[in-house]
Amino acid sequence: MAVITIIATTNMGSAQSAQKRYEQNPFTLVYDGAITKNEKGKVNIHPVSYKLNGIDIAANVYTPANYDGSKKYAAVVIAHPNGGIKEQTAGLYAQRLAESGYITITADAMYQGASGGEPRHTDKPANRVEDIHGMADFITQYAGVDANRLGVLGICGGGGYTLKAVQSDKRFKAVATLSMFNSGEVRRNGFQNSALATIQERLEKASNVRAQETSGGKIIYAGVASITDEEINKTSTDLYREGYQYYYRTYAHPNSTFLYTMSSLFDLMTWDANTNMDLINQPLLMMAGSKADTKYMTDEAFPKAVNSKNKELFLIEGSTHIQTYWKPEYVNQAVDKLLEFYIKFL
DSSP: OOOOOOOOOOHHHHHHHHHHHHHHHHTTTSSEEEEEOOOSSOOEEEEEEEEETEEEEEEEEEOOOOOOTTOEEEEEEEEEEOOOOTTTTTHHHHHHHTTTTTTEEEEEESSSSTTTTSSOOOOOOOHHHHHHHHHHHTTSSSSTTTEEEEEEEEEEEHHHHHHHHHHOOOOOOEEEESOOOHHHHHHHHGGTTTTGGGGHHHHHHHHHHHHHTTTOOOOOSOSOOOOOHHHHHEEEEEEEHHHIIIIIIIIIIIISSSOOOOGGGGHHHHHOOTTGGGGOOSOOEEETTTTTTTTTHHHGGGGGOOSSEEEEEETTTTTTGGGGTOOOHHHHHHHOOOOOHHHHOO
8 A cells, every 4th residue: 555645845945934934933932922031020931741641742732932841821721723832822822821810731742743743744643632631631730730721622623622622521521622623524525515325434453554554564654744835725725725834835844744544544433522422511602704615514513512501602704724824814713702701711
């Protein structure tokens, strides 16, 4: 079996500018307005590491201005998008919430980013859900955190995994998602249900790949390794066209990738963020761009949270999925709504 990738050269101008962004920040943060140094009286960033099921996890904790570990603060766990890492949009939202007085944490998922785990780019739902529990484990022990005022924000794939994590983890008192992406549904049915006819064929392929790997064969990857500007421009869906631009051009980071092990499909295709949504009884805020081609996933999940007595679906007017990651007018809308939500329930 061949690796399913698009192998191509990158546009050197935009690749170099993204590389400079990564290299010029001492914390390798690539989002706009990122912290460049820790200063007294301002929001500070603290790279931390901890073990989760024997795997080293790399995370960033953000503390608010004039942070005092002897005081008590509400905290928010932030789960990053599929293919994303803590230095991109998850870090942007972590910093913005810290600017409003919250202690925040965002960590690279196991097997991804700067976190440990082999084979690299394994993307199994159980791991991603456990990542969220693990961030809660760590941050509730952090100096100054009020463990009774813990919220969570899941972005894109991190949003789908957040919906699953909070079904059992009642440490989370307020649950928010942004541009939620139901990874299991898309890997199974295709984006916008475009691959329903090939489900069994792809399950057979994933099974064969797992058999190959367990017998000592090479790791097979699915996804996109690199892409040309022409290929980006020809991509028909906003999610993937703008996603390639975000991850491979303007906000690129060497730890971020669109690749995942094909054997991950063995688990992904039988998983669904929407199952057991009735177990969510915490306040729930689900946000999506009004123009997002992924909005259907939020629309599917939201009504199923029948036991959340305080829930709201909030549309970010004019935004696509990826624009909620970086575009100031849409990020501001999302942050303002998050603050309204967390102030009320934390």
